[in-house]
Amino acid sequence: MKSLLKKRESWKSTAGFIFAALGSAVGLGSIWRFPYVVGQNGGAAFILLYLIFLALIGFPILVAEIVVGRSAQLSPFGAFKKIGKNKFWGLSGKLVIFTGFIISSFYSVIAGWMLGYLIEAIIGHLNFFNSSQALEHFEKLSSSVIWSVGYHFLFMFLSILILFFGVRKGIEQKSKIMMPLLILVVIILVIKGLSLPSAFKGIRFLLSPNWHLVTPTGILVALGQAFFTLSLGQGTMVTYGSYLSKKEDIPKICFPVVVLNTVIAILVGIAIFTIVFSQDLTPKAGPSLIFETLPLVFTKMKLGYIVAVFFFLLVTLAALTSEISALEPFISYLIDERGWKRKKASIFTGFLAFLIGIPSALSFGLLKRFTLLGLNFFDFISFLSVNVLVPLGGFLIVILVSYIWGIKKAFEHLKVSKKAFFHHRPWVAMYFKLCLKYISPVLIILILLNVLGFF
Ligand code: PHE
Numbered sequence: 001m002k003s004l005l006k007k008r009e010s011w012k013s014t015a016g017f018i019f020a021a022l023g024s025a026v027g028l029g030s031i032w033r034f035p036y037v038v039g040q041n042g043g044a045a046f047i048l049l050y051l052i053f054l055a056l057i058g059f060p061i062l063v064a065e066i067v068v069g070r071s072a073q074l075s076p077f078g079a080f081k082k083i084g085k086n087k088f089w090g091l092s093g094k095l096v097i098f099t100g101f102i103i104s105s106f107y108s109v110i111a112g113w114m115l116g117y118l119i120e121a122i123i124g125h126l127n128f129f130n131s132s133q134a135l136e137h138f139e140k141l142s143s144s145v146i147w148s149v150g151y152h153f154l155f156m157f158l159s160i161l162i163l164f165f166g167v168r169k170g171i172e173q174k175s176k177i178m179m180p181l182l183i184l185v186v187i188i189l190v191i192k193g194l195s196l197p198s199a200f201k202g203i204r205f206l207l208s209p210n211w212h213l214v215t216p217t218g219i220l221v222a223l224g225q226a227f228f229t230l231s232l233g234q235g236t237m238v239t240y241g242s243y244l245s246k247k248e249d250i251p252k253i254c255f256p257v258v259v260l261n262t263v264i265a266i267l268v269g270i271a272i273f274t275i276v277f278s279q280d281l282t283p284k285a286g287p288s289l290i291f292e293t294l295p296l297v298f299t300k301m302k303l304g305y306i307v308a309v310f311f312f313l314l315v316t317l318a319a320l321t322s323e324i325s326a327l328e329p330f331i332s333y334l335i336d337e338r339g340w341k342r343k344k345a346s347i348f349t350g351f352l353a354f355l356i357g358i359p360s361a362l363s364f365g366l367l368k369r370f371t372l373l374g375l376n377f378f379d380f381i382s383f384l385s386v387n388v389l390v391p392l393g394g395f396l397i398v399i400l401v402s403y404i405w406g407i408k409k410a411f412e413h414l415k416v417s418k419k420a421f422f423h424h425r426p427w428v429a430m431y432f433k434l435c436l437k438y439i440s441p442v443l444i445i446l447i448l449l450n451v452l453g454f455f
Contacts, residue, residue: 008073009167009342010243014253016172021240021254023175023321024231025261026182028110031318034229035269036289037221039205042213046222047266049214053226054258057443060435061394062230062237062254064401064410069241070250071413075332076235079242080396083405092396093235097329099389100234101349104326105357106382108159111319112151112361113142115158117291118312126295126308131281138291143365152361153354159323160350163331166342167243171324178317185314186267192307193274202273205283206266220450223443228386229261231322233393235329242332250414251421251428268314275301290315327353387451395444402437 011017038046072079080093120126120141128134141147162170193199231237244250272294276283279297283289294311298304327349334345359367363378372380401410411429414422422428449455 008243010245011172012168013172014248016168016176017240017244017248018253018256019175019179020171020321020325021237021257022260023179023318024236024240024325025229025257025322026179026264026318027229027231027322028107028114028315028319029225029229029322030261030265031268031315032290034225034265035206035272036283037225038269039273039283040213041215041218041221042210043205044207044209045211045214046218047207048209049219049222050226051262053223053443054230054262056435057223057394057440058226058230058232059254059258060432061227061232061398061440062258063251063414063432064436065232065237065397066241066244066250066254067410067413068397068401068405069238070244070246070248071410073242075242075336076238076329077333078336079238080400084400089400089404092400095389096233096235096238096393096396097333099385099393100236100326100329101353102356102381102385102389103234104159104323105353106360106378106385107319107323107326108156108353108357109148109152109361109378111316111323112148112153112155113291114312114315114319115155116141116147116151118309118316121298121305121308121312124305127299128295129299131292131296134295135288135292137295139364143368145362145366148361148364149358152357155320155323156350156354156357159320159327160346162320162324163327163346163350164343171328174324175321178321182314182317182321183264185310185317186264186271189271189275189307189310189314190267192303193271193278196274196278196301198278198280199274202275202277203270205277206269206273217450220447223447224387224391227394227447228390229265230258231325233390233395233397234326234385235393236325238397239329239332240325247416249416249420249422275307388448391444391447391451395441395448398436398440398444402441407433407437 011020068079068083069076072082074082076096077090077093080096081090083089084092117126128137162174164170193202227233272289273283275297276293279300281293281297283293295308298308301307330349331342331345334340334348335342360378360381363376367377370377375383401407411422411432414420
């Protein structure tokens, strides 16, 4: 209750909010995962499905989360409790915060690898002549306790350093520097990629529509990607919404976030695949793409040293603005509900997330043989949070807004002025209602059933 006496932190400008939310969205999911799943699941056909899911569940739920946060001006726990008005919803709010926190613990491990590779690139250690050398190097580093835990620590330290300064001077100000820099690096890499011989092969891999590659699993991958990429279902957007002024027209400022996030992800895909195909290599999935294939490409190509530094800088920046957004819900909870000072809350959260992330960091070396349900610790905890807890969080928020609070009441918060997007546009209200009340819950249940192995 102490917090009621203090003025809540808030964004300084609309652009500040947009950069922060975009920073959260553009992360390892968009840069590392998206390009590959596109290439693998039907190129333009997959992108089309992904866009449909963004429109049907991504954008509406993003708006819903921000409305919940803004109307309550509290962390997800307080916001869920205030709107749901009972213990169950308070508990749901806690679950959502917990999910974000768990994600931040292992996200930092992978992000730490990216930071580590940025340093490797700078000191010129990425010169390999075949892919087994590149892979060996990566396995040596990721299984080393000092390297993996060390960079996990360093990355967490950088994230907390930003959060320490609060919403305006920390998240907003730093995102306003890092996001334009990130966009600039993407553009440089795309220009370089397109200027390479046989760039068209990369474009073809990424963009030509292959409907025969679209499988039921692929459809669910598109659905899950639309969800994860907007940082939904784990408190981030509720928290970012809680710092938003009551004057902002939410759909209008969320729209550019969704569009830019997609444009950036596609551009990164173009950069990666034109670069990979220019050296006649076939891209592999997941970690191998970044740590095995790309270093090889950088070794072979002209100006490869600089391209490598730029590339790892890009991924590290993207991961940093996402990591802070995964940590912030817990910090805002400690400030709101426990009356902690931001500095204490940030250090505590960072330290705890670092500790909980250690077993994930060791999952590729020391704890390789330690398994839970047949998965190593990292795979287990990332599967649990990304595939189970995130959709569950999304489901809870949709139910809260559509059925507990009531769509009508939620909509009242969107009519901020006569000029607001919601005024005089009955079809907009219809669209949101349809998506939030009927389409989203059904689609999310499908994701969960699939993940839990029901079909
Ligand atoms: N949106 C981020 C990405 O695409 C992932 C993320 C999820 C970040 C949750 C923070 C919180 O990588």
